[in-house]
Amino acid sequence: MKRTGSQRKSRFDQAMAGYLFLLPAIVSLCVFLIGPIIYALYISFFHFSFLDPQNKAFIGLKNYIHLFRDPLFLRALWNTTLYAIVVVPVQTAIALFLALTVNNLKGKTFFRIVYYLPTVTSTVATSLMFMFIFEPQGLLNNFLKVFGIHGPNYFNSPTFALPSIMAIAIWSSVGQYMIIYLAGLQDLPAEVYEAAALDGATGWRLLKYITLPLLKRTTFLNVVLSLIGTFQVFDQMDVISQGTGGPLNSTLSVVLDLFNQAMSQNMGYASAIGFVLFIIILILTVIQKYFFERNDEAGV
Structure with missing residues (x-):
């Protein structure tokens, strides 16, 4: 017509x-x-x-060439990579554990609020709170003294500063990924579990062969979001190191280095750092997508 x-x-x-x-x-x-x-x-x-x-x-590609000869940027890239390697899997595992636990409890709304509150709390406020906890005479060291352990000066130690910030990041962000896992769990088809129960699957076998495979896409989303967040980390390191990335550049992240370069009016170099960071995140995301899709095709 x-x-x-x-x-x-x-x-x-x-x-x-x-x-x-x-x-x-x-x-x-x-x-x-x-x-x-x-x-x-x-x-x-x-x-x-x-x-x-x-x-x-x-100056053409000189900013990009200089990046990989700049010991400050290379240290920042190493710190950020190490931060991501530790935070992403630990954060994802804890979020999954909490989601599986809360999903079987009454009063899910209460636990959602409790675990999600740190996510919406100001990063600056969270960092200041942990600076109080981790200071030499702070709550953590006073607690350790009960067991005869003398804790270090966490944020002034090149050894403990970055792991301390990792702990802050995990605590403050895990609720966000738990909520995403909870949404994924509640969307799983009940008939699949009923069929598995008829075949005698219980406990760990249900988790391994039913729940985790069905949550694969949710896990991919969480890992990608967590990876992007960790490579863009700035607030905690800026507040705790007072913008220096110290001690001895042990808490210098790529975005903090970018910020410092921009504040020094080296805007061309700062822009180059930003685009290199974008390319790194894009490559890692594509690799993860390929890995998850390959497992889907293999039926893993």
Whole structure:
């Protein structure tokens, strides 16, 4: 059936109305996100300062080449990678354990609120609270003294500063991933468990062969979100080290290094750091996607 002119005009008007509703969001996205990203990519090829933009100098790939010769950036990249390697699996495992536990308890709403509260608490406030707990005469060391253990000065020790920040990150973020796991658990089909129960599967076998495989996509989401969050860590390290990344650069992260470079008006170099970080996160995400899809195809 051929459409009449009035029908075509009506569909055109509806489409235009939809685009008009989208226009504010599209303009906002272009002005505040896409535009700055393109401009940051542009200035990453320059020696550039916002205090003297007229005297920018094109230097090509020198900012990117210098990155991998800069011992400060390499130390920041190592700290961030180590931070992610520890925090992501521990955080994911604890979140799964909490979700499995809470899912079988009455009053799920109460536990959701309790575990989610640290996630919505200010990172600065959380960092200050843990600085009080981890100080030389703080709560943790006073507790250890009961057992005859003399705790270190955590945040002033190159050995203990980064692990202490890892503990803060795990405590403050695990509730977010627990909530996502809870949503995934409540969406699992009951008939699969009923069929498995008829076959005699219980306890660990149910968890291993039914629950974990069905939660694979939820786990992928949690791991990707956690990985992005850990590679973008900034607040805790900035507050605890007072912006220095100390002691001895042991808490310097890639984003903190980027921030310090930008505050020094080395904007071209800071932009290069940002794009290298983006590429690293993108590559890791693609690798994880490939790994999970391959396991799906293998039926693991």
